[in-house]
Amino acid sequence: MTGYNDSHDSAPAGDTEQPATEHGMSRRQLMRHAGWFGGAVVLTVASGEVISRIADSRETNSMAAAGATAPANSSLRFVQVSDSHIGFQGPANTDVVGSFTEAINQVNSLGFRPDFVMHSGDLTHLSTAGQFDQVKQMLTGMQTDRVFTVPGEHDSIGDAGRAYRKTFGMGTLGDGWYSFDTHGVHFIALVNTLSLEKLGHLGNDQIDFVRKDIAGLSSDTPIVVFSHIPLFAMYPKWGWSTDDALKVIALLRRFSSVTCLNGHVHQLFTKTDGNITFHSATTTAYPLPKPGHGPAPTPQVVPARQLKDALGIRTVGYRQGDRELAVKDQRLA
Numbered sequence: 001m002t003g004y005n006d007s008h009d010s011a012p013a014g015d016t017e018q019p020a021t022e023h024g025m026s027r028r029q030l031m032r033h034a035g036w037f038g039g040a041v042v043l044t045v046a047s048g049e050v051i052s053r054i055a056d057s058r059e060t061n062s063m064a065a066a067g068a069t070a071p072a073n074s075s076l077r078f079v080q081v082s083d084s085h086i087g088f089q090g091p092a093n094t095d096v097v098g099s100f101t102e103a104i105n106q107v108n109s110l111g112f113r114p115d116f117v118m119h120s121g122d123l124t125h126l127s128t129a130g131q132f133d134q135v136k137q138m139l140t141g142m143q144t145d146r147v148f149t150v151p152g153e154h155d156s157i158g159d160a161g162r163a164y165r166k167t168f169g170m171g172t173l174g175d176g177w178y179s180f181d182t183h184g185v186h187f188i189a190l191v192n193t194l195s196l197e198k199l200g201h202l203g204n205d206q207i208d209f210v211r212k213d214i215a216g217l218s219s220d221t222p223i224v225v226f227s228h229i230p231l232f233a234m235y236p237k238w239g240w241s242t243d244d245a246l247k248v249i250a251l252l253r254r255f256s257s258v259t260c261l262n263g264h265v266h267q268l269f270t271k272t273d274g275n276i277t278f279h280s281a282t283t284t285a286y287p288l289p290k291p292g293h294g295p296a297p298t299p300q301v302v303p304a305r306q307l308k309d310a311l312g313i314r315t316v317g318y319r320q321g322d323r324e325l326a327v328k329d330q331r332l333a
Helices: 027-034 057-069 096-108 129-139 162-168 204-214 245-252 304-310
Strands: 075-081 116-119 147-149 178-182 185-189 223-227 258-262 269-273 276-280 312-319 325-331
Touching: 075 096, 096 129, 096 304, 096 312, 129 162, 185 204, 204 245, 223 245, 258 312
Parallel strands: 075 116, 116 147, 185 223, 223 258, 258 276
Antiparallel strands: 075 312, 178 185, 269 276, 312 325
């Protein structure tokens, strides 16, 4: 299985590095880097939709790796934030830095420390070095041990994602994809914002990565997949789908519980297809129209007092011993 196991901590001093991966990094090195440079949104344990099953023996291994930092109730709680569009300037939101700061404050006020935070893409609006530096600095304000990211198409403007990977992609594979395990759950972070004309696109190399990544997993392992563009056909006319996602979906069919979390569409949407549930997240920047409500998915100007109602964060949780993950969305406070 490609990727890395989650230890919740940096390696202890003097700890022996593990064997190098095919990409020249040890699993320990991957853990260190991927703690900051991976895929992203806020997930918390709360009432919500059904997604997962009880973990198998992998759960025991994860807890051993988690050590003293694991929550006393052995639960996993993480957060998804999305589409901060740092650098955007327009009437739909004249202060995206301010609204993303409020989202960070809201994460820090949840009443628990998330195991990690995932930003599901479009961290920046125009992929400039200054915008990447700014959002990276802002993410350091998250009170969590780790922050992961996946790129949006706005993070790849003009350079095929090179600036994004320079800032957030260290330790990832290929064009920035990766996987990791924690609390008995297997997480896969995909990149579907490169090589796209209208729809998202994964490509054969990444699909082959997924095939090999999950080959050794038990079918009752809970799977969570992060991507920026939806893996389901939410509204292909606006590019809200991924043209070759069915090849990955077919690989995931054998698992009893699969949850796919995406950004891009700036609105909440949930779809269940057999064992797979898709959740689109809202944004911290500006709303987009409902599918088909207008000629194009352009930033929507709403009365100032209504803007926060369209913005928010998401918490996702999984408690070992339960059969479900819970997804809870919160408006920006």
